[in-house]
Amino acid sequence: VKTKDAVMSASETEHTKIVEHATCTFCGCVCDDMDLTVDLRAKRITKARNACVLGRAWFAEHTVEDRPVAMIDGTPCGLDQAIEEAARILTGARFPVIYGLSDTTCEAQRVAVALGDLINGNVDTTTSVCHGPSGIAFQGVGESTATLGEIKNRADLVIYWGGNPAESHPRHFTRYAVTPKGMYIPNGRKDRTVVLVDIRATPSSNAADILIRVKPGRDFELLWALRALVKGRRLAPDIETRTGVDLATLEDLVDRMKRCRYGVLFFGMGLTMTRGRHFNSGAVLALATDLNEFTHFVAKPVRGHGNVTGADNVVSWQTGYPFGVNFSRGFPRFNPGEFTTVDLLARGDADAALFLATDPAANFPKRAIEHMRSIPVITLDPKETATSRLARVAFATATYGINTAGTVYRMDDVPITLRPVLDSPYPDDETILRRIKDRVTELRARRPAAGAPPPSRMFDSRLR
Amino acid sequence: LILIPGRSSKQGTSLTKGKLESEYLEVTSTLEMNPDDMARLGLRDGDRVRLSNASGEAIVVCKGQKPDALPAGFMFIAYGPPSSQLMDADTASTGMPISKQIPVTIEKVQ
Numbered sequence: 001v002k003t004k005d006a007v008m009s010a011s012e013t014e015h016t017k018i019v020e021h022a023t024c025t026f027c028g029c030v031c032d033d034m035d036l037t038v039d040l041r042a043k044r045i046t047k048a049r050n051a052c053v054l055g056r057a058w059f060a061e062h063t064v065e066d067r068p069v070a071m072i073d074g075t076p077c078g079l080d081q082a083i084e085e086a087a088r089i090l091t092g093a094r095f096p097v098i099y100g101l102s103d104t105t106c107e108a109q110r111v112a113v114a115l116g117d118l119i120n121g122n123v124d125t126t127t128s129v130c131h132g133p134s135g136i137a138f139q140g141v142g143e144s145t146a147t148l149g150e151i152k153n154r155a156d157l158v159i160y161w162g163g164n165p166a167e168s169h170p171r172h173f174t175r176y177a178v179t180p181k182g183m184y185i186p187n188g189r190k191d192r193t194v195v196l197v198d199i200r201a202t203p204s205s206n207a208a209d210i211l212i213r214v215k216p217g218r219d220f221e222l223l224w225a226l227r228a229l230v231k232g233r234r235l236a237p238d239i240e241t242r243t244g245v246d247l248a249t250l251e252d253l254v255d256r257m258k259r260c261r262y263g264v265l266f267f268g269m270g271l272t273m274t275r276g277r278h279f280n281s282g283a284v285l286a287l288a289t290d291l292n293e294f295t296h297f298v299a300k301p302v303r304g305h306g307n308v309t310g311a312d313n314v315v316s317w318q319t320g321y322p323f324g325v326n327f328s329r330g331f332p333r334f335n336p337g338e339f340t341t342v343d344l345l346a347r348g349d350a351d352a353a354l355f356l357a358t359d360p361a362a363n364f365p366k367r368a369i370e371h372m373r374s375i376p377v378i379t380l381d382p383k384e385t386a387t388s389r390l391a392r393v394a395f396a397t398a399t400y401g402i403n404t405a406g407t408v409y410r411m412d413d414v415p416i417t418l419r420p421v422l423d424s425p426y427p428d429d430e431t432i433l434r435r436i437k438d439r440v441t442e443l444r445a446r447r448p449a450a451g452a453p454p455p456s457r458m459f460d461s462r463l464r
Numbered sequence: 465l466i467l468i469p470g471r472s473s474k475q476g477t478s479l480t481k482g483k484l485e486s487e488y489l490e491v492t493s494t495l496e497m498n499p500d501d502m503a504r505l506g507l508r509d510g511d512r513v514r515l516s517n518a519s520g521e522a523i524v525v526c527k528g529q530k531p532d533a534l535p536a537g538f539m540f541i542a543y544g545p546p547s548s549q550l551m552d553a554d555t556a557s558t559g560m561p562i563s564k565q566i567p568v569t570i571e572k573v574q
Contacts, residue, residue, distance in 0.1 A: 005552065026476070026480070027476075041478050053473050053476075053477060054473065054476040054477060054480075055476075057476070057477035057478075057480040057481065060483075060552065061480040061481045062480070124559075128559035128560065129559070129560055129563070131559070132558065132559045132560050133558055133560050164470065164471065166554065167471060167472050167473045167476070168471040168476070170473070185550075199535065199538070200468070200470070200535065200538065201530070201532055201533040201534075201565055202533075213535075216466065216468075216538060216565055218536065243529075269470070269563070269564065270508055270564065272560060272566050273560065273562065273563040273564040274562065274564050275562065275565065277556070277558050278558060278561055304471075308510060321474050321557070324559055336555075336557065336558050336559040337555055337556070337558055337559055338558030340558075340559025340573050341559075342553060342555055342559060342560075342561055342562075343553075343559060345553075346553035346554075351484055359483060362483055363543055363544070363545075363547075363548055364517055364548060364551075364561075365548060365551035365552060365561050366520045366548060366549050366551065366553070367519070367520065367553040368549075368553050369548065376495065383482055383483065384482065384484055385483050386483060386484070386545065387485065389484070456563035
């Protein structure tokens with residue numbers, strides 16, 4: 001009998017390479033069980049075993065493209081010239097913004113924070129337009145948390161609220177939370193009850209035993225009603241008119257939540273991007289905490305980009321805050337609404353921007369994009385994007401996880417080491433950022449800007 | 465009507481191919497609607513419509529969803545440049561613009 005390994009190595013040839021246990025960094029699931037077949041001549045991944053539809057596209061479409069390594073104002077240039085121009089822009093700016101960070105390694109994120117500190121700039125991540133409101137809620141309410149491994153092995157009641165993982169995180173169901181068998185869930189799917197709360201029917205609805213359609217914009221009211229029932233309070237009879245959900249359904253759900261052995265509330269953008277924002281996330285976290293009087297219950301945000309959770313972790317351990325951090329006074333300050341990027345751009349505060357592995361010109365509000373067009377922009381991205389098109393300096397970069405090693409955090413804060421499979425002709429984000437930082441250091445030493453804010457005391461010994 | 469931008473599988477796979485490619489631009493310009501709303505407004509699959517509000521406007525192509533998928537008065541679109549045009553930049557001091565449940569006016573483009 002041939003073992004799997006024997007079959008694998010037998011299929012390797014001079015021009016084909018098999019890499020096992022590689023990691024997909026498309027979404028926050030960060031599945032690290034990919035078996036990739038690489039065509040070494042064509043320099044592309046031809047097969048990604050275990051990958052979902054999004055992962056297959058991620059591996060198939062990240063090929064070595066024929067692009068210049070850098071461009072200034074749309075004209076191809078050398079790497080040195082682009083580094084020089086980027087460093088000049090950041091040194092001369094009075095309110096530079098560094099934004100993105102969620103689609104690169106923790107190693108590159110660390111340098112991005114150090115660069116933001118060095119230039120007395122602003123560091124913000126895509127968390128601010130994702131689960132930023134949940135980050136605010138964590139600070140206010142706290143978090144009853146778990147790893148996905150724990151949930152896989154123990155959770156018998158799984159509630160998804162305001163999300164459509166079947167399309168956004170396809171393997172969340174099959175690898176972590178719904179169908180897999182676990183230590184205390186011997187029969188997998190049969191041992192779990194799955195509840196989906198959303199305003200619309202989605203492909204995820206098919207995975208649910210119980211589908212609850214909440215009235216749009218009434219998530220907070222519904223969560224607060226559940227909290228009241230958990231605490232034994234009686235609800236006013238008009239609860240169905242307010243939330244779209246009848247009392248019997250709510251009482252049944254509360255009964256299941258109290259009786260389960262291990263419950264989990266996964267929550268998505270349906271809560272953070274709508275009216276109520278951090279109050280909605282806070283209500284989920286508070287509900288999970290309340291339920292711990294009766295059983296074990298946890299709440300987890302379902303995170304989007306491959307290393308957005310790493311961005312939260314790195315920015316937190318470097319500055320003390322998870323996103324929206326400003327260094328203009330020489331020490332980090334956190335204030336969502338003031339130091340978050342949509343606001344900085346829409347108000348016209350930022351006078352230069354470095355966008356690291358992100359495309360805000362395709363997904364920010366129109367007013368923010370308009371300001372982006374009026375300031376010098378630097379982009380680092382493996383692909384050409386709407387943002388790289390409007391950039392003064394655009395770097396083409398290697399793709400993390402495919403071309404670049406490093407560390408990423410899965411959505412449950414578990415760090416995972418990447419296993420690159422293909423060389424890239426382009427430098428990685430960390431290398432470019434380090435070179436920009438080194439050059440900025442030289443330029444600042446030579447010509448300190450008049451009236452510049454005091455130098456930071458944060459990272460003197462470690463990163464400068 | 466109320467617009468709900470969100471993610472879809474097609475949006476995810478097409479953005480990996482390239483966000484300047486025609487597939488991504490098509491996916492993010494397709495508006496899913498409740499069929500009752502479409503009938504009321506005299507719209508058919510494939511009609512071009514203009515969505516507008518105080519923030520901006522976008523021209524997209526409409527497509528009927530299953531009758532129960534979307535509540536009446538609600539429309540879905542995959543995140544992308546057209547939905548950005550309709551987002552207000554005000555974040556109510558959170559950093560997060562209201563990116564789902566955006567009120568818009570809809571009219572057919574001849």
